[in-house]
Amino acid sequence: RQKLSIRLGVRDDKSESSSYKNMWPGISVVRITDEIRKEADLEKGLNGVVIGLVADPETPAGVAGLRPEDVILWINGRAVSTVMDFYKALNEKSRREVTFKVNRKGTEVTVTVGR
Numbered sequence: 001r002q003k004l005s006i007r008l009g010v011r012d013d014k015s016e017s018s019s020y021k022n023m024w025p026g027i028s029v030v031r032i033t034d035e036i037r038k039e040a041d042l043e044k045g046l047n048g049v050v051i052g053l054v055a056d057p058e059t060p061a062g063v064a065g066l067r068p069e070d071v072i073l074w075i076n077g078r079a080v081s082t083v084m085d086f087y088k089a090l091n092e093k094s095r096r097e098v099t100f101k102v103n104r105k106g107t108e109v110t111v112t113v114g115r
Contacts, residue, residue, distance in 0.1 A: 001106075001107065001108065003108060003109075003110070025059060025060045025061040025064075025066075025090070025098065025113050026054060026055040026056060026059020026060055026061040026062055027051050027053065027054050027055065027059070027061040027066055028051070028052050028053045028055070029049040029050065029051055029052060029072065029083055029086050030049065030050060030052045030083070031048075031049055031082065031083055032046060032047055032048060032049065032050050032071065036050060040069045042069075042071060043103075043106065046071050046103055047081065048071060048072060048073065048079075048080050048081045048082070048085075049071070049072050049080055049081075049082065049083055049085075049086050050069060050070065050071050050072070051066060051067065051068050051069065051070045051071075051072065051102075052068060053068060054066060054067060054068060060113045060114065060115075061113060064100075064111045064112070064113045065109075065111055066100065066102065066111055066113075067104065069104075069105075070102040070103070070104050070109070071102060071103040071104075072086060072100060072101075072102050073101045073102060073103055073108070074089075074100075074101045075089035075090065075098060075099070075100055075101075076089055076092065076098060076099055077099075096114065096115055097112050097113065097114050097115065098112070098113050098115070099111070099112045099113075100112075100113065
């Protein structure tokens with residue numbers, strides 16, 4: 001098992017990709033069902049939510065390297081088991097960064113996304 005950590009800075013609002021800043025973080029997630037598990041070839045023990053879409057490579061999630069089929073294990077140390085857990089963790093306003101721990105095809109990856 002390998003561990004990869006990525007940390008990104010805050011993007012300048014004047015950059016050409018600033019039009020995506022309102023799509024924070026730029027992903028949509030779905031609950032893992034048997035059908036999704038089969039389609040995405042996910043391990044049997046993985047539960048929770050999986051990234052179904054990265055809206056654009058220029059969104060914060062895209063720039064940070066989050067990918068479709070990444071299974072979100074936790075956000076800011078809080079376990080993510082449901083779509084509601086995902087949104088609750090994202091809506092913590094006190095943090096300038098959000099750290100995701102995901103399972104990517106059997107490898108755990110930690111990604112930090114700046115607000």
